[in-house]
Amino acid sequence: MERIIELRKKAKENGNPILRDRSFELLLSKVKEEKPKSILEIGVNVGLSGIAMLLTEPNASLSGIEIDEDIIAIAKENYRLFGVEKRAKIFQGDASSIIPILTGEYDFIFLDGPKGHYFEYLPHLLSILKVGGTLFADNVLFRGYVGDKVKTPHRFNTTKHSMENFLNAITTDSNLQTEIIDIEDGISITKKIK
Numbered sequence: 001m002e003r004i005i006e007l008r009k010k011a012k013e014n015g016n017p018i019l020r021d022r023s024f025e026l027l028l029s030k031v032k033e034e035k036p037k038s039i040l041e042i043g044v045n046v047g048l049s050g051i052a053m054l055l056t057e058p059n060a061s062l063s064g065i066e067i068d069e070d071i072i073a074i075a076k077e078n079y080r081l082f083g084v085e086k087r088a089k090i091f092q093g094d095a096s097s098i099i100p101i102l103t104g105e106y107d108f109i110f111l112d113g114p115k116g117h118y119f120e121y122l123p124h125l126l127s128i129l130k131v132g133g134t135l136f137a138d139n140v141l142f143r144g145y146v147g148d149k150v151k152t153p154h155r156f157n158t159t160k161h162s163m164e165n166f167l168n169a170i171t172t173d174s175n176l177q178t179e180i181i182d183i184e185d186g187i188s189i190t191k192k193i194k
């Protein structure tokens with residue numbers, strides 16, 4: 001894991017939008033607790049959270065979705081570097097097009113793609129999440145705009161409202177149990193209970 005921490009540091013220095021430190025720790029502690037066999041990651045970037053999840057849970061396999069071809073090349077190289085390439089695959093393209101055609105069933109979904117689309121993705125993500133499975137989403141408090149800790153600039157209103165719809169859906173559905181964690185950019189952890 002030390003090498004992952006080093007690469008995360010480098011990725012941050014290079015301006016890659018990777019998961020923040022406490023959120024990363026929380027993600028891994030959830031994976032350790034849940035022991036998922038099949039993981040879906042929306043927004044792979046250079047693959048470091050995916051690798052860390054696979055190293056945490058040696059019986060897991062990972063499917064990722066990523067739009068940026070150049071980033072995918074780096075993620076694949078990183079998978080090889082850590083010897084997890086046989087357990088990890090990436091679908092290249094826009095998550096809006098790929099999510100609706102996913103047919104697998106997942107124990108754990110890590111949602112970390114474009115923030116304005118979580119609400120749109122939610123129905124299909126819930127349909128491919130196994131009962132007992134977990135949906136872990138980053139950025140749900142969106143810089144403090146959601147919850148009005150910080151005044152929302154006009155240009156972010158649409159994304160903010162979309163995220164509020166997402167949070168409302170995951171906290172009011174009786175098939176789900178959701179916890180919102182106010183660290184960094186905000187994390188939601190949702191268990192599909194039925």
Ligand SMILES: C[S@@+](CC[C@H](N)C(=O)[O-])C[C@H]1O[C@@H](n2cnc3c(N)ncnc32)[C@H](O)[C@@H]1O
Pocket residue numbers: 017018019041042043044045046047048049050065066067068071093094095096112113114
């Ligand atoms: C926050 S980063 C993901 C970080 C990664 N999950 C991690 O923990 O290190 C978000 C990623 O989503 C990708 N992305 C943005 N829009 C997308 C879309 N419409 N479909 C798929 N991927 C997208 C970006 O290229 C970026 O790599």
